Every structure is written in structure tokens, then in C-alpha cells.
Amino acid sequence: MDFQTRRHSAVATTTAKMRKILITLGILVAFTISILATWIFGGRQLSLFLDRFWTIETASSRINSVVYEGSGTGGILHVNDLALSLNDRNGPSPNVGTxxxxxxxxxxxxRVFAFGLPRSEAENLATVPPQGDDAFIQIRRSILSWPTPFDFNFMTGHSPSWKRHLYYRVLWTKPSGAQLQMLWRYEQYFYPGNGWASGFMTREGSTGLIRLDIRP
Incomplete structure (x- = not known):
């Protein structure tokens, strides 16, 4: 094999290697772009799907007070210092009263679940868990946040760069075995420079009281 032939062979080999490298890089770039696009445009749905299997607990405390502010249907249920809405029509629509x-x-x-005897001095219907009741509220968050590069607030110019779901779960068990479980879902926004904001942002069709179970 003369020099010219060897040179052409080396060039062909180098060209083939470069072509393989470029093809591999192209595949990696396309894969990365598809992952990012899925995360940006489908992140909320992916987060909801993952939340069905696992969420992360951020706080848990005993329930010390319950206050109902409303007319019997809808309204606000104040659990400790949290104001949880009963006005969203995406899930259960309980009635609250005496x-x-x-x-x-x-x-x-x-089915009816009794919180306790109302306090006569309260302006709204209010009570505390009776002795022997085991009442807790948990706050949990999604394991996956999603980026929101296309969210713009033209009024304030201050838009979130990330979002995630927050869950508020009431678990109340009485000595008789009767149990109440309530679950609210809201969105929480992340603002650059300020961090995660209030976890009570709403989205039609997705947030609010999403689960209510009274047993037995």
C-alpha cells in the first residue's frame, strides 16, 4: 500500500469517527431538548402523577383549634393558623354546622364527623379537639418542581420561575375509632431572590379540597 492510499484510508477512518461522534452528540442534544420540553410543558402533570405515589413531609403538628367561617356550604375552615378553602368545586363539597x-x-x-362542642364566645363556629381525640395536620410537598420560563405577570413584572404542589392533610381520629381525613392541594411559587412564596396559590380544576373521607 503506497503513501497516497494510506493517507486516504486514514482520512476515511477519521471521517467515520467524526461522523459517529457528531451523530452521538446530535442524539444527546435531541434527547436533552426533549427532556427539557417535557419538563417545561408537562411538568405539572408529571408532578401530579408522581404525587400519587410519594410526597415529602415538611411539617406536622397537633390540631389545637378549628374555626369555621361560612354559611354552611363552602366558606373557610381555619385549622390552627391555616385557612383552608371549602369553596372550590373540584372535589368534595361538605356542609359544616351544628x-x-x-x-x-x-x-x-x-356521614357526619363531630369536631367538638362550639365555644360560645367565638364570633364564628369554633371548637378545640375534645380530650382523647388524636388530631393532626400535615404539610407535604411534591418531589418534583417544574420550571415556568413562559409565565409573565405584566401587571407587576414579577413572575415565578418554578412551581410545585403543596398538600395539607387533616387526620382526626376519635376514641370510638371514627376517623376524618381531608386533603387540600395548592400550588406554591418560587420567585428569584425571594424563594418559595405562600403555598395557597390556586389553579382552576386542580387545587382546593380534593379528598374527604369519613369513617366508619
Missing amino acids: AKDGQLALADSG
Whole structure:
């Protein structure tokens, strides 16, 4: 094999290697772009899907007070210092009021759960968990946040760069075995320079009271 032939062979080999490298890089770039596009445009749905299997607990505390502010349907349920809305129509629509035995109670689908005797001095219907009740509220967040590069607030010019879901879960068990579980979902925004903001941002069709279970 003469010099000219060897040179052409080396050039062909180098060209083939470069072509393979470029093809591999192209595939990696396309894969990265597709992942980013899925994260940006489908991040909320992906987060909701993952939340069905796992969320991260950020706080848990005993319930010390319950205050209902409303007309019986809808309104606001204040659990400790958290104001949880009953106005969203995406899920359960319980009624809150005074039961036959005089206790502040919540009713849904024919089942009633009594919180406790109302305090007479309260402006709204208010109570504290009776002795022996085991009542907690948990705050959990999504394991996946999603970027929001196309969210613009033209009024303030201050837009979030990330979002995630926050969950507020009430778990209340009575000595008799009766149990109440309530779950709210909201969105939480992240602002550059300020961090994560209030976890009570709403989105139609996605946030609010999403689960209510009274047993037995």
C-alpha cells in the first residue's frame, strides 16, 4: 500500500469517527431538548402523577383549634393558623354546622364527623379537639418542581420561575375509632431572590379540597 492510499484510508477512518461522534452528540442534544420540553410543558402533570405515589413531609403538628367561617356550604375552615378553602368545586363539597347534639360537625355524603362542642364566645363556629381525640395536620410537598420560563405577570413584572404542589392533610381520629381525613392541594411559587412564596396559590380544576373521607 503506497503513501497516497494510506493517507486516504486514514482520512476515511477519521471521517467515520467524526461522523459517529457528531451523530452521538446530535442524539444527546435531541434527547436533552426533549427532556427539557417535557419538563417545561408537562411538568405539572408529571408532578401530579408522581404525587400519587410519594410526597415529602415538611411539617406536622397537633390540631389545637378549628374555626369555621361560612354559611354552611363552602366558606373557610381555619385549622390552627391555616385557612383552608371549602369553596372550590373540584372535589368534595361538605356542609359544616351544628349537629343535633350541639357539636360543630362536618357532613358529607350522609356521614357526619363531630369536631367538638362550639365555644360560645367565638364570633364564628369554633371548637378545640375534645380530650382523647388524636388530631393532626400535615404539610407535604411534591418531589418534583417544574420550571415556568413562559409565565409573565405584566401587571407587576414579577413572575415565578418554578412551581410545585403543596398538600395539607387533616387526620382526626376519635376514641370510638371514627376517623376524618381531608386533603387540600395548592400550588406554591418560587420567585428569584425571594424563594418559595405562600403555598395557597390556586389553579382552576386542580387545587382546593380534593379528598374527604369519613369513617366508619
